[in-house]
Amino acid sequence: MTTQQMLDDRYGRTRSPRARLWRWIAGVVAAVVVGAVLVWMAFGNTADAVDADATGYQVVDARTVAVTFQVTAPTGSAVVCVLEADDEEHGIVGWKVVRLAASTTHTHAYSESIPTVGPATTGLVNTCWVS
Template sequence: MTTQDMLDDRYGRTRSPRRRWAIGAGIAVAAVVVGFLAWTTAQNAANAVDVDTTGFEVVDDHSVNLRFQFTAPVGRPVACAIEAQDEEHGVVGWRVVELPASDEHTRAVSETIPTTAPATTGFVNSCWVT
């Protein structure tokens, strides 16, 4: 063994088969992780529900009529949590509305929320695919 070979071996300037295998395994693990993250992002986007409150009407001291529209995947049932609040932002009524699957991508809905006290607003808290 020459002096140059001993120096290269001492300071790690040569690549051993074990080191090449470790680098290859690291690249493979990174590729699997990136693939998994891409797949879960695509799945979450495919099941996303976008909702907008289009209006509300306080009918009386015990009910609010809420109008909203949502965009959801075609052929999938959707559930929405709707809510009524008083002037101090306290929840005075809420319910979960289950909407059947439809061939339409965007739908408009009108629902009544029973309240325990006079409400000043109504809105959709959230929607999700069931």
């Protein structure tokens, strides 16, 4: 009668304790490396993260929109923001690149006017980044 052990011995499917140990160590090392990469991807890019929120706008006249906004950025870092003015069909009728000086506070409020080429119905912050 043939047993499973005899078949494993015949075809070289035996597992030594040393091979099992090395596979276990390789699995643990792989899990640690994957965990470290995930942590780096999650938190590594947040050091220079900038968050901008438009807090209000006012249509001054047919050629100007005033936008008030709040920027949260790392202290001591200069920030560049792109502001835009849209018409009632959500077309961009004006935009402005604003360079904001480094601030000693984490969050700071700003107000800027955007020149437009036509009547605008809203003003907003398109994007901001650390310069």
